[in-house]
Amino acid sequence: xxxxxxxxxxxxxxxxxxxxxxxxxxxxxxxxxxxxxxxxxxxxxxxxxxxxxxxxxxxxxxxxxxxxxxxxxxxxxxxxxxxxxxxxxxxxxxxxxxxxxxxxxxxxxxxxxxxxxxxxxxxxxxxxxxxxxxxxxxxxxxxxxxxxxxxxxxxxxxxxxxxxxxxxxxxxxxxxxxxxxxxxxxxxxxxxxxxxxxxxxxxxxxxxxxxxxxxxxxxxxxxxxxxxxxxxxxxxxxxxxxxxxxxxxxxxxxxxxxxxxxxxxxxxxxxxxxxxxxxxxxxxxxxxxxxxxxxxxxxxxxxxxxxxxxxxxxxxxxxxxxxxxxxxxxxxxxxxxxxxxxxxxxxxxxxxxxxxxxxxxxxxxxxxxxxxxxxxxxxxxxxxxxxxxxxxxxxxxxxxxxxxxxxxxxxxxxxxxxxxxxxxxxxxxxxxxxxxxxxxxxxxxxxxxxxxxxxxxxxxxxxxxxxxxxxxxxxxxxxxxxxxxxxxxxxxxxxxxxxx
Numbered sequence: 001x002x003x004x005x006x007x008x009x010x011x012x013x014x015x016x017x018x019x020x021x022x023x024x025x026x027x028x029x030x031x032x033x034x035x036x037x038x039x040x041x042x043x044x045x046x047x048x049x050x051x052x053x054x055x056x057x058x059x060x061x062x063x064x065x066x067x068x069x070x071x072x073x074x075x076x077x078x079x080x081x082x083x084x085x086x087x088x089x090x091x092x093x094x095x096x097x098x099x100x101x102x103x104x105x106x107x108x109x110x111x112x113x114x115x116x117x118x119x120x121x122x123x124x125x126x127x128x129x130x131x132x133x134x135x136x137x138x139x140x141x142x143x144x145x146x147x148x149x150x151x152x153x154x155x156x157x158x159x160x161x162x163x164x165x166x167x168x169x170x171x172x173x174x175x176x177x178x179x180x181x182x183x184x185x186x187x188x189x190x191x192x193x194x195x196x197x198x199x200x201x202x203x204x205x206x207x208x209x210x211x212x213x214x215x216x217x218x219x220x221x222x223x224x225x226x227x228x229x230x231x232x233x234x235x236x237x238x239x240x241x242x243x244x245x246x247x248x249x250x251x252x253x254x255x256x257x258x259x260x261x262x263x264x265x266x267x268x269x270x271x272x273x274x275x276x277x278x279x280x281x282x283x284x285x286x287x288x289x290x291x292x293x294x295x296x297x298x299x300x301x302x303x304x305x306x307x308x309x310x311x312x313x314x315x316x317x318x319x320x321x322x323x324x325x326x327x328x329x330x331x332x333x334x335x336x337x338x339x340x341x342x343x344x345x346x347x348x349x350x351x352x353x354x355x356x357x358x359x360x361x362x363x364x365x366x367x368x369x370x371x372x373x374x375x376x377x378x379x380x381x382x383x384x385x386x387x388x389x390x391x392x393x394x395x396x397x398x399x400x401x402x403x404x405x406x407x408x409x410x411x412x413x414x415x416x417x418x419x420x421x422x423x424x425x426x427x428x429x430x431x432x433x434x435x436x437x438x439x440x441x442x443x444x445x446x447x448x449x450x451x452x453x454x455x456x457x458x459x460x461x462x463x464x465x466x467x468x469x470x471x472x473x474x475x476x477x478x479x480x481x482x483x484x485x486x487x488x489x490x491x492x493x494x495x496x497x498x499x500x
Contacts, residue, residue: 013147020110021143035118035139037066042087044123045131053125061123063133065090066141068170069115070148074108080132081107083117084170091132092119099136107138114144114170162494175489181300182478182490186253188299189273189474192292198249198275203238205231205255211456212236212395214448215258218268231257235274236395236469237456240424243276244464251275253474264486265416267494271474276424280468282407285421286384289411289470290319293382293477300481308414308483311380319382319411324367327375327385346370360444364389364404379412388422394434394450396422413480421470428460 024030044063048056067085078095094107111117118139124132149171161168161175168175190200208227210217212234220229235252242250256272277284293315297304304316322330325340339345346366350357350373357369367389379385388408390398396406408422425431435457441449478490488494 010147014145017112017143017145020112021145023110024140024143031142032139033141035066035141036064037085037118038064040087041065041067041083041085041090044090044133045088048123049131051125053127053129056124062120063123064118064120065092065133066116066118068144069111069113069117070170072111072113077104079104079107083119083133091126091130092117092121092135093124093126093132094135094138098134099138103135103138106140107135111138111140112144114146114148115140116142116144159496162488162496163499165492178478178482178484178490179492181482184300185296185478185481186271186474188296189292189472190253191299192295193251193275196249198251198277199247201239201242201247201250201252202254203232203235203242203252207232209451209453209455211450211453213256213258214394214450216260216447218257218259233258234272234471236471237453239274239276240464240467240469241456241459243278243467244459244462248278248465249276262495264488265476267475267487267491269495270487270491273472273474274469276467276469278465278467281423281466282386282409282421282468285468285470286319286321286409289419289421289472290315290382292472296477297481306481306483308480309485313381313413313480315382317381319384321384321386321409323387324371324385324389327379327383328367328371331375331378340367340370358441358446360441360446362389362391364391368392376412376417377415380414382411382413384409384411391437393422394438395425395431397425397427398430416476417473418476418480419470419472421468424464424467424469426460426464426467428457431460432457 021030044065048061065083065085067083069081070084070089071082073080077097078093081092081094082089083092094104096104118141119133119135120137121133121135124134126132149167161172169179194200206220206222206229207217208229210230210233212232213236215233217230217233220231221227222229234256235254239250239252251273252275253271253273255269257269260266260268262268294304297306297315305312305314307313325337328340329335329337339349341363343363343366346363347357350366350369353373355369355373357366361369371385386409387399387405388396388410390396390404390406393406393408396408399405399407406422409420410417411419411421425434435450435452438450439452442451475487475490478484479487482490484490
């Protein structure tokens with residue numbers, strides 16, 4: 001059990017702990033900063049778990065550990081505790097005869113579950129063979145004034161886990177591991193790109209003109225310049241300026257901000273990888289993405305095959321490739337290719353299904369809306385949806401064989417988009433025309449349509465080499481690798497409504 005004391009009213013517990021803190025202040029420094037930890041719990045376990053009890057008794061090992069007291073049980077003249085640090089947990093042992101009655105009494109009466117302790121002692125094993133640090137000196141480094149949630153169940157309310165992530169991490173081993181895996185995922189992505197001579201860069205987070213994606217931006221104001229600015233929705237246009245400048249392989253892992261709804265797969269602030277490579281096309285990107293995902297899965301999980309929400313995903317298998325209409329017909333063969341190429345039919349069918357769409361959308365836009373409504377959810381195994389309509393891809397290069405479509409793909413896994421990539425549009429006049437079309441759509445009420453970016457057009461006029469570029473949602477990738485159904489569980493501090 002986490003605390004030998006009976007449950008009490010929380011306010012009463014806090015009052016008792018504040019009284020103990022007051023006594024500590026009266027005795028000296030209640031928050032000392034002179035204890036230097038030398039060892040971690042996991043390192044001690046790795047080094048000494050294999051040693052037997054007699055060996056450790058004959059060869060005493062002095063250690064200095066520190067962490068949060070998570071468990072305690074007292075049996076007369078001796079007590080055991082469980083200390084948790086960044087690497088894991090280790091047991092400590094305090095007794096009347098070692099280090100002494102005064103220290104033991106302090107541990108029993110003044111120390112509470114949740115307190116941060118510094119411990120000097122000797123490594124030993126109990127009769128049951130459990131690795132333990134026998135305390136020689138105990139230091140209370142920081143008082144925990146509020147009672148922790150019950151250790152074995154942690155925070156019962158899901159929203160409390162998001163609002164008080166610190167408590168979730170203290171009491172939930174799975175949560176701690178999930179965010180370690182998130183860090184390893186980002187490290188693996190970065191290493192994969194660095195090993196292939198990509199240059200990591202940083203581009204602005206505040207844009208004068210929002211661009212690089214179809215999304216509604218957050219608006220802010222710069223007082224000194226008296227200028228409206230936007231939190232970036234994507235770094236794309238700045239990264240392509242760098243390719244114009246001669247950095248032919250670049251990437252950035254950083255935040256994007258989109259003023260949109262919150263759901264199990266959307267958070268207004270999210271982490272995105274974007275990378276660009278000159279003299280390559282979208283076919284190269286698809287093969288490159290498969291290799292990247294295999295590398296990351298092996299780095300984080302040790303395998304390319306893993307379970308997600310009860311179903312297996314294997315990144316070692318070739319990813320399927322379907323056009324937008326192929327995907328619709330695969331799961332709804334009642335539709336013909338002719339019907340899916342008929343704007344009047346698409347509009348009528350979406351009306352029948354009760355799916356909203358933009359009045360100005362052409363055939364391509366309505367096909368995408370139909371795809372999202374009828375096919376997206378079925379794409380569990382990794383699938384590239386290719387050949388996106390040009391009207392819905394204002395930054396992608398048109399196909400040389402069919403100017404109605406672009407050399408673009410989106411990667412879907414587990415029914416959600418994970419990545420978006422394409423051969424970049426490097427014709428400045430074509431790009432200017434597409435921006436003008438976006439401006440018309442914005443004037444017609446489309447808040448997600450792009451602005452006209454004259455500075456970017458000027459950059460293109462200096463010559464962007466043939467280039468392939470891609471964005472990958474890091475949060476959604478982490479969801480897959482940690483078998484997590486909601487994006488809030490892989491973001492340390494997701495956006496929430498204010499507490500009442």
